[in-house]
Structure formats: structure tokens, C-alpha cells
Ligand SMILES: Nc1ncnc2c1ncn2[C@@H]1O[C@H](COP(=O)(O)OP(=O)(O)OP(=O)(O)O)[C@@H](O)[C@H]1O
């Protein structure tokens with residue numbers, strides 16, 4: 123048991139005004155492990171993910187990366203930390219004003235003064251791996267379909283091979299074949315690059331393919347976390363309902379308890 | 389009565405809090421202007437957008453203002469037979485006051501709004517967070533170049549606007565009011581001092597900074613969704629316009645009698 127967890131959260135809480143989203147998250151991810159976070163819509167998965175690289179500062183708790191506490195550090199420490207992360211956002215978050223190749227190589231270009239030709243080559247190579255045509259690199263994000271944008275965002279996250287990769291719903295809105303390509307890529311990132319990956323997903327087929335470990339968020343806490351193979355026999359009714367996609371069960375029966383703040387934002 | 393006092397108190401506190409936040413925001417941004425890396429491409433894009441594409445708006449505004457100013461001051465001064473001061477009145481009013489204020493207000497509508505909308509959209513679509521994850525400071529990449537460009541471009545725009553405004557006055561003076569062209573021109577330059585132009589340019593730089601600051605600040609702190617961006621845009625234009633008028637008075641006072 124000598125291995126320090128890559129990521130370790132304890133007692134992480136976060137509220138937006140009266141909306142208590144995270145109420146004490148405890149979670150560990152081992153080096154080179156693939157964790158998948160599941161949970162019903164609006165339960166705080168995206169907020170949890172943004173806490174991991176400091177985009178959102180939790181109200182309380184501790185987050186350690188390689189045993190190092192990241193909360194309460196200065197800006198410079200946070201900037202150093204972020205260099206080790208790659209992240210995709212739920213809705214792509216590509217830069218509208220830049221063509222695809224500049225989007226993909228944004229960090230490379232600003233960090234290591236890559237010249238234009240090399241940058242374009244790297245961008246083309248990365249997006250073809252994701253099943254996009256190389257000619258796409260000169261287009262702008264608004265000219266691409268939602269699924270294409272998602273893949274470009276993925277290319278932007280993995281292009282400089284970070285140690286830790288965070289993917290917020292990377293396969294939602296994609297056809298099953300492209301979804302399969304993305305899953306393959308996430309597995310590759312771990313197996314070939316030795317990355318630790320945290321993925322949010324609603325797609326149970328994909329979860330089964332990519333997850334070593336699964337954690338379910340519910341009412342602001344992790345109600346179950348364990349090896350992916352044990353997901354079916356968790357013994358937790360909420361997990362059972364979610365994993366099997368049942369219409370009836372504890373998750374559906376308690377709907378009115380959902381926080382009122384959710385309505386205002388959708 | 390009690391509620392009334394409470395309201396005043398709360399408004400005052402909110403105002404002070406906002407003032408503090410905006411001051412902090414601008415100090416941070418200004419510091420990033422002078423820290424490498426420098427984002428030349430961003431700066432260049434903003435300069436084109438603010439300086440070049442605002443020329444038509446500023447030109448038209450000052451042209452017609454100069455024209456109407458010549459007519460109006462003629463009407464006034466003719467009443468005590470001081471018609472020949474029209475050229476001087478036009479050039480002083482345009483360079484010291486109308487040029488900077490009108491250009492400032494027009495650019496506030498154009499640039500303040502577009503900055504708030506662009507940065508606000510980036511905020512609500514997570515693009516600002518994405519910058520952070522890509523090891524680029526949003527304040528340095530987005531805000532600093534805009535503040536710098538605003539501060540550089542407005543004096544330039546105002547200088548062009550001054551010339552066009554004075555030319556508008558000349559057109560009316562010569563073709564409508566029958567002044568002799570060379571006398572009108574001589575009068576224009578006779579009482580004009582360097583400090584008049586400098587005052588206008590200093591005002592312009594301050595206004596340019598304020599416009600960009602309001603656009604960036606409101607966009608950066610935009611609420612969620614399209615509604616949030618809409619509100620940020622309105623707030624940026626309204627607050628920039630008000631600040632321009634306040635700053636105009638303050639700068640004029642500072643230069644008064646100099
Ligand atoms: N920046 C924010 N400001 C205020 N509230 C927020 C913010 N971000 C998230 N929330 C709130 O936090 C809650 C959880 O949101 P989050 O986006 O994490 O859900 P999620 O689990 O990712 O849902 P989905 O599966 O639909 O993506 C929601 O009630 C949301 O309104």
C-alpha cells in the first residue's frame with residue numbers, strides 16, 4: 123500500500139449561494155487508473171471535475187495531487203499544477219475566434235514557441251487520429267458540427283500528453299462508432315502515455331469499456347465507488363437503477379427534493 | 389423612513405464594493421500589460437477593431453457636430469456682433485470638449501458592447517476556464533490587450549475627429565455663413581494652444597481605458613446564459629458612458645486654469 127494516490131479528495135464541499143452542490147466528497151484515484159464518474163444530471167459532476175484543477179475553489183476540504191495539497195496555494199503553484207492537466211469541457215469550449223489548428227496547439231504554441239508549420243502538422247496529425255479530415259484545421263469552430271467540435275476539444279486536451287486527463291462527457295452527442303473511437307483514445311492515453319484519466323459519462327456501454335474504477339455522485343456525496351466489474355453488484359439501489367437505466371427506483375421517486383436553483387439555470 | 393435610510397445605506401455599500409472590485413480588476417489587468425508574455429496578435433487585433441473600424445462613426449459624429457456648432461455659435465455671437473469669434477469657438481469646443489466626449493460615447497456604444505458580449509460569451513461557454521487549463525492567464529490574454537488598445541486608440545481617433553470637426557465648422561462657416569476662407573482658417577489657429585489639444589487627448593486616453601475596462605469587467609463577470617451576456621453588455625455601455633461624463637469633469641477640473 124505504498125503507492126501515493128494520484129488524486130485524493132477528502133471532505134470537499136462547494137455551495138453556490140444556497141445551492142449546496144458538493145457536501146463532502148471523498149475519493150481517490152491511483153496513478154494510471156481510469157476513473158469514471160456517474161450520476162444524475164445536475165448532481166455536481168462537472169463542478170467536482172473543475173475542482174480537481176482549481177477552476178472552482180471548494181469551500182472546504184482537501185485535494186491532493188501526488189500527495190501535494192493544492193488548495194490554498196498561490197497562483198503560481200496553481201499555474202504549474204495546471205500544466206500537468208488536460209481537460210475537455212462538456213460543451214467543447216473551443217475558442218471561436220481561432221481556427222482549429224490554433225485551438226488544438228494553443229498551449230504548445232504559447233508555451234514553447236512552436237512555428238506555424240510544425241503546429242499545423244501536429245494539429246492535423248492529432249485530429250486525424252480522432253477520425254477527422256486533416257483539412258478541418260483551417261476551419262473555425264462554428265463551422266463544425268457538435269460532434270466534430272467535441273473531437274477537436276479532445277485533440278486540444280491530449281495534444282501535449284499531460285499526466286492527468288479530465289474528460290467531461292466526451293462521448294455524449296456522438297454516434298456509436300465515433301464514441302468507440304473516443305473510448306479507444308482514452309484507453310490509449312492511459313496504456314500508452316501512462317496518463318491518469320477522470321471521465322464523466324452517462325453512456326454505460328462506454329463506462330464499461332474505459333473504467334477501472336467507477337464512482338457515483340448523489341446528493342453531493344460519493345454514494346458508491348469501486349472497481350468497474352463490481353458495478354453491477356454494488357448493493358446500492360441508486361447505483362443499480364442508474365447502471366441498468368431503470369425508470370423506477372430511488373432516483374426517480376425523490377425528484378421533488380432536487381434543489382430549486384437548478385430550474386433557474388437551465 | 390427607516391427603510392429609506394436602509395436603502396441608501398445598502399446602495400452606498402454596494403457602490404463601494406463594486407468600486408473596490410473594479411479597481412482591483414484594473415490593477416491586476418494593468419500589471420499584466422507590463423509582464424511577459426506579450427500577446428501582440430491580440431493587441432493588434434484590438435487596435436484594428438477599436439482604432440480603424442471606429443473611424444467612420446467618430447468621423448461622422450464630429451463632422452456634424454462641428455457643423456452645427458458653427459451655426460449655433462454664429463446665432464449666439466451675432467447678437468452682440470461678435471460673429472468673427474465663430475472659428476475660435478468651434479476649434480476650442482471641438483478639441484477640448486466635443487471631440488473627446490462624443491468620440492468616447494460613440495466608441496463606448498460600439499466597443500464597450502462588443503467587448504462585453506465577446507468576453508461574456510467566452511465566460512458562459514467555458515472558454516475562459518479553457519484558457520486557464522491551457523496555461524494562459526485570461527486576464528493577460530483577454531483583458532490586458534484590450535485595455536492597452538483602448539488607451540492607445542482613443543487619442544488617435546479623437547485627433548482625427550478634431551480635424552474633421554473643425555473642417556465641418558469651416559464648411560459651414562465658409563459656404564453657409566460667408567466667411568472668407570483664409571480668415572476663417574487664420575482665426576481657427578490664432579487662439580488655439582497646444583494645451584487645448586493635449587487636454588482633449590488626455591481625456592481621450594482616460595475614456596479609452598474606461599470603455600475597455602467596463603467592457604472587460606462586465607463581460608468577465610457575466611451571469612450565466614444568454615440573459616447574463618445581454619445584461620453584461622447593457623451594463624458595460626451604460627457604466628462606460630456615465631464614467632466618461634464623470635471623468636470628463638474631473639480631467640477638465642485638473643487642467644482648469646493651466
Ligand atoms: N458557476 C456556477 N454558478 C452557480 N451554480 C453553478 C455553477 N456551476 C454549476 N452550478 C450548479 O451546480 C449544480 C451542479 O451542476 P453540474 O454542472 O456540476 O451538474 P452535472 O452533474 O455536471 O450535470 P450534467 O450531467 O447535466 O452535466 C447545478 O445545480 C448548477 O446549477
Ligand SMILES: [Mg+2]
Pocket residue numbers: 167168169212290
Ligand atoms: Mg456536467
